[in-house]
Amino acid sequence: MHFxxxxxxxxxxxxxxxFISFLVIIQSLLGNQKLFDKLLKxxxxxxxxFFGIKVKxxxxxxxxxxxxxxxxxxxxxxFDGFILYGYIPSFxxxxxxxxxxxxxxxxxxxxxxxxxxISHNNPKAALKSLDKASKEITKGTxxxxxxxxxxxxxxxxxxxxxxxxxxxxxxxxxxxxxxMKGLWDRKSVNSKIVHxxxxxxxVGNPITAESYKNISDRKLKDIIKNIIMGMxx
Numbered sequence: 001m002h003f004x005x006x007x008x009x010x011x012x013x014x015x016x017x018x019f020i021s022f023l024v025i026i027q028s029l030l031g032n033q034k035l036f037d038k039l040l041k042x043x044x045x046x047x048x049x050f051f052g053i054k055v056k057x058x059x060x061x062x063x064x065x066x067x068x069x070x071x072x073x074x075x076x077x078x079f080d081g082f083i084l085y086g087y088i089p090s091f092x093x094x095x096x097x098x099x100x101x102x103x104x105x106x107x108x109x110x111x112x113x114x115x116x117x118i119s120h121n122n123p124k125a126a127l128k129s130l131d132k133a134s135k136e137i138t139k140g141t142x143x144x145x146x147x148x149x150x151x152x153x154x155x156x157x158x159x160x161x162x163x164x165x166x167x168x169x170x171x172x173x174x175x176x177x178x179x180m181k182g183l184w185d186r187k188s189v190n191s192k193i194v195h196x197x198x199x200x201x202x203v204g205n206p207i208t209a210e211s212y213k214n215i216s217d218r219k220l221k222d223i224i225k226n227i228i229m230g231m232x233x
Contacts, residue, residue: 053196076151092141093136094110162218
């Protein structure tokens with residue numbers, strides 16, 4: 001039964017992704033990345049629905065939409081980006097693995113929308129990407145970054161990388177932790193099948209730049225990981 005609903009979900013999502021790609025290209029050509037932002041968020045919220053996934057949100061009022069943040073969340077599956085983009089009310093862009101930019105359709109979307117590619121194999125290039133993200137924050141754009149770097153292989157929170165926390169220290173901006181609970185039960189990285197059900201999208205309290213200015217990036221990494229781990233449990 002879930003195999004059939006998964007096939008139907010993909011058949012519905014493919015034309016929507018093509019339309020999203022069209023909108024993203026148009027706003028990029030017009031030089032206004034905010035032109036279709038609300039519409040794109042709406043479409044992103046529809047994508048999980050096509051697979052029978054209901055997203056319940058908690059504590060969205062912790063986010064001030066006009067204020068830039070770095071959002072950090074657990075990394076589970078292909079729905080991560082759609083849920084984060086769709087439900088975070090801020091104008092946001094993501095720091096994303098560079099290999100994703102060569103994927104069919106999605107590569108066009110993520111490139112044209114202005115997401116920032118980052119390398120896991122080239123430290124010098126990765127630092128340049130983090131510098132670019134920092135500059136976007138100074139312009140008022142919030143940044144999503146997934147500190148694990150890769151989707152979880154077992155449903156548990158994986159080791160966090162230091163790069164996101166170096167970015168936070170450099171940008172001197174508040175961090176908002178997010179936990180997506182139940183997403184692993186909907187789809188694991190090792191399976192193509194999507195299981196309908198509910199996902200909880202939990203927004204944590206902002207961690208102010210003032211509160212961590214004297215903390216090392218290594219210590220900050222442990223603090224944020226423990227917060228997200230606690231939210232997941």
